[in-house]
Amino acid sequence: MSIPGPAAPESASVPDELPAQYDPAATEAAIYSAWETAGCFTADASRSSLAGGDRDPYVVLMPPPNVTAILHVGHGLNNAVQDVLVRWARMRGLEALWMPGTDHAGIATQNVVEKQLAAEGLSRSDLGREAFVERTAAFVERTGGVILQQLRAIGASADWSRTAYTFSPELSVAVREAFVRLYERGLIYRGHRVIHWCPRCLTSLSDEEAESRDTAGSMYHIAYRTEDDPSRTITVATTRPETLLGDVAVAVNPTDERYADLIGRNVVLPILGLAIPVIADEYADPEFGTGVVKITPAHDANDFEVGRRHGLAAPVVIDQHGAMAEVMDSAGRVPKEYRGLDRADARTRIVAALEAMGQLVRREPHQHGVRHCYRCETVVEPRLSDQWFVRMESLAAPALEGVRTGRVRILPEKWVGVYEHWMTNIRDWNISRQLWWGHRVPVWYCAACDPPNNVIASREDLERCPHCGGPVRQDEDVLDTWFSSWLWPMSTMGWPNAASADLRAFYPSDVLVTAPEILFFWVARMIMAGYAFMDDAPFHTVYLHGTARDTQGRKMSKSLGNGIDPLDVVSLYGADALRYTLIAGMGMGADVFLDPADLDRSFATGRNFATKLWNIGRFLLRNVGAGEVQAISAVDPAQLGRADQWILQRLDIAIRECDRAIGPVKPIGRAWSAEEQTAGLRLNEYAETARRFVWNEMADWYLEAIKSRLLTPGADQEVARAVLVHVFDNALRLLHPIVPFVTEALWQRLPSHVEGAFLAQASWPEVRDGAAAQDAVSAFEQLMQIIEAARRVRAEYAVAPGTKIRAFVVSDATSRAVLEPDAPLVARMARTELTFVERAPEGASSAVILPGGLQLIVPLEGLVDVDKECARVRTELAALDRQLAALRARLATEGFITRAKPEVVEAEREKEREWSGRQEQLARKVAQLCG
């Protein structure tokens, strides 16, 4: 027995000691450490079929959380899904590797450390670059990766021996290699252009990091006077009047007749009094605003392009902090009273000034998208600067092709269109950041050499120039954190070392599980990197799951304070309850709604289920005992009872349905077929099927049905024990990926358990060969219906629970021979004594018509008044009349017979026979009762 703790029995002879409620706290931690100690989660490269082994690999890459992150319910959801898949694959006999790790998270981590410094009254410049980086590294070393520890608490079966970090020495090698290779291929270049700049983080951002937010602003209409005729004015429309100080022209559309006469003349820039030209450019849309655009090349990406086309200057009038200043080529452009003013204040002042001068024609409310920093929400400032870019077009082509041909599938499918749209309209990626925390751009500059020798991209640190031997200095910038993340599927495996065992055994990986938010940041780029560096996609499936939201539909977040701490849930109800609730509640790509104010209710589904499983286990252990149990294969099929046959068939059905819900494992050496494209990964269906089997079928029916057999010594007891253990063993296997702890705890206590074996490593259930005896199964189903009917009658007439009732079953001799031996089962499960008769007895009674020509008649004397029963039967008959009429109409339609599938027609005919038989019986009953 590998499970210590108070709940573990000393010996299997006293299994009754299990508490009535599952106590996760007493078991989970011990089970997890037993798994880890036994190396259950450690993948072995030599066993991979790609490396000469006999198992197909199954690899899931954990989206590396930020190294400073703390587990929230989003991580819980993401990792629960991955763990289900990995545990399932492991049980399927694949060499399963779940690669864990963290991301150094450039801006995010730097912000955290800078905040700490600020609390000490320091800034990063007070420390200097080297000390700051050291301090950040030490901080990460000390407190980073907490989240990985927390993931163990929710049962994550990652291979911790391989834990990676995007800023580790090994991954740094990969980053440099990727940079230099792309540089050598001409796909990385230095560009001078307007990029997104965060004035708070003091760094440039990629297009994806500058998130557009719909914002209520104003549109200002400003009149400019022409230089040569002060009476002739031209009105420009702008949302950013403060950038006026950097204007070098106003543009009109060349086809716009309103302004044709002005093209080539000058207008006077208000406030500064500078003369600037009116230029003609297609960029100006005659339909929008006044049709006149002010051109500020240094502070707007489009204006920059216009400026370039017309050879205009690009004066920079806003500094890196977002304050007005004469930064570059802008001498005399920022009046003293504006210098140092924040852009927002400057806007107010300039608008006021324009108004005072009578040049503000109009100001109207205007909704428009404003870009914000994805890390700190600051309004991003377009800024002219030199940055490193990756040319994306050629990288995107194979990544687009990979999805189109089915090498990679994206689920749910609705994201495919989004992916394709982004890929086909891809823009170059700004990868340089003006930060200190991150991979330094591996480029050195030589002051002595001439271009292109003065810029050297290098895999090794350079001390001196390889061309002239003179001194060099390294680029000050670091790389976008995503420039290391996009290599994750390769770098974690040892790339660029082609001889790496992991790279050979485990690339490409299988399913990537993540949130749609990072489809472009990460997923699309990983696919591009895969094709660019490994010539193959990094995975065959992208599974984009939903978001955790509160009851008002708001995304759970720390700042809103509406989050749920998964560890709270774990300590209250256990990891299994958390996992089951999340998995069962999450349709493909659908959001999960939870109430942070009512954890009890939110997680009732999972908690109740874990307890139910536990109690099924308790019952089994108590009643089966510790004695030897026959293997199911050793049981003579002729010995199997009806209930046994029935539950074994239900098990097979459950296995098939679970397999279908999880779907095909992977396509080997080919693309996904059209049918496979969207098949599987319906984990909620899988969870529901497994739950239904173990709870509604095994516990509610089978267990109840065999209670007496279990208690009566003899051969039949042995059969019942064997079947029960077999069925529950398989149920635990089916459920293990979702609720690993409670299933492991129970599985190890089964009498069939072999010392030292783990459910985590056990095999996935398979459908048994040989069909079940259908007669026996049907007979059991008929008994179930009799029991349900009798219970319904009892409930309807409020028969006291202790009271036994009598009932007649009207049946032919054949049915009677089949069913009568099981009358005691009905007596026990429905407290109803059955008497089999060939004809309905005289007198008023409640009748329930059952399929197969059976009728259950319960004498109502002493139970209820006849009037009430009469009314009930009449209602039932009326409903049946209606349904039967509709059914007959359908059957009478010629088109139905000729066009419907034969099996559908046959099913409908069968139904018609059954219903009309029942109608007849009901009519007779009405006559008897009411007439």
Add this chain to the structure above:
RNA sequence: GGGCGAAUAGCUCAGCUGGUUAGAGCGCCUGUCUUACACACAGGAUGUCGGGGGUUCGAAUCCCUCUUCGCCCACCA
């Protein structure tokens, strides 16, 4: 502005290629501590499947349209 998706029980959602009397969980109602489980058991109620039109023998399912929500993208100053 462009693109995509969704609308089914009080709530969150299944319902896969059109064909049983549209389902589950949670919640609700009634009864029960039936010796595994009250975090349970047994029984029950609730749906013009968003509105309208169409295709079809047959539509929650396919098509059109309207309404309402959501998401992604976008330089319209």
